[in-house]
Amino acid sequence: MKAVHHIVLLLLVILHSVHGKFLILGPDEPVLAIAGEDVRLECQLVPDLSVSNMEVQWLKSGLDSPVHVYRNGEDAQHRDYRGRTELLKHELTKGTIILLIKNTTVFDGGKYTCFVDDRTNSGETAVTLKVIVGNTINKLKS
Ligand SMILES: *[C@@H]1O[C@H](CO)[C@@H](O)[C@H](O)[C@H]1NC(C)=O
Numbered sequence: 509m510k511a512v513h514h515i516v517l518l519l520l521v522i523l524h525s526v527h528g529k530f531l532i533l534g535p536d537e538p539v540l541a542i543a544g545e546d547v548r549l550e551c552q553l554v555p556d557l558s559v560s561n562m563e564v565q566w567l568k569s570g571l572d573s574p575v576h577v578y579r580n581g582e583d584a585q586h587r588d589y590r591g592r593t594e595l596l597k598h599e600l601t602k603g604t605i606i607l608l609i610k611n612t613t614v615f616d617g618g619k620y621t622c623f624v625d626d627r628t629n630s631g632e633t634a635v636t637l638k639v640i641v642g643n644t645i646n647k648l649k650s
Contacts (some may be wrong), residue, residue, distance in 0.1 A: 530557060530603075532624055534633035541639045546610045548596075549635050551622035553603030560600045565623040566593075566607045575620065576607055588615075612639050 534551045541547035549566065553559055564578040568586075576593045577584045585593045589609065596606040605622055617639040623632040 529629045530554060530624070530626075530631055532605075532622055532631040532633040534622060534635045538636035538638045541609075541612045541616075541637065543612055543614055543639050543641045545612060546608060547612050547616075547637065547639075549607045549609065549620055549622070549637060551605045551633050551635060553605070553624060553631075556603035558601045559603055559605060559624060560597070562624055562626040564595065564600075564605055565621075565625075566595075567621040567623060569619045569621070609637075614639050614641060 531554045532551050533554055539547060539549060560581075564576075565574045566576045567574045571586060571588070573586055574584075575586045575589050576595060578595050583595060592610045594608040594610070596604075596608060599606050605624065607620075607622075609616060617637055620635045620637060621632050622635055624630060
C-alpha cells in the first residue's frame with residue numbers, strides 16, 4: 509500500500525513538473541509541542557523550487573485572517589501571534605517553508621494550512637499542531 513502511494517505521488521510530481529506546477533507536501537503525523545516552547549511547522553515544495561518570490565500563507569482553521577503571510581518580501585502576522593511567528597527565509601530558496609512559532613500556548617493547537625501561490629499556480633497542504641501543557645507530562649509520569 510505504501511509503495512502504491514509512492515508511485516502515485518511520483519506520477520503526480522512528474523505530471524505537475526511538466527506543466528510548471530508544484531505540489532506542497534507536509535508531515536504525515538501531527539506536530540507536537542509543549543506549551544511555552546517554540547515549534548516549527550514545515551511544508552515542502554516539490555519540485556524544490558525557490559519560494560522566495562512566491563506568496564506564502566500559513567492559515568489556521570477558525571481564524572478570520574492568516575496566521576502569517578509572506579508577500580513581496582514582506583511579513584505580516586495575525587494579532588494573536590504578534591511577535592511570535594517567523595518564516596525562516598534562508599530555507600525558502602530550497603522550497604522549504606518553515607514557520608517558527610515561539611512561546612506556544614494550548615490555543616495555538618489546531619489545523620494549519622500551508623498555502624503557496626506563484627500567480628500562475630498554487631498549492632496547499634494541511635499541518636496539524638498539538639500543544640500539550642508540560643504539567644500533563646509530569647502527571648502522566650507520576
Ligand atoms: C510566553 O507566553 C506567556 C503567556 O502565554 C507569557 O506570560 C510569557 O511571558 C511569554 N514568555 C516569553 C518568553 O515571551
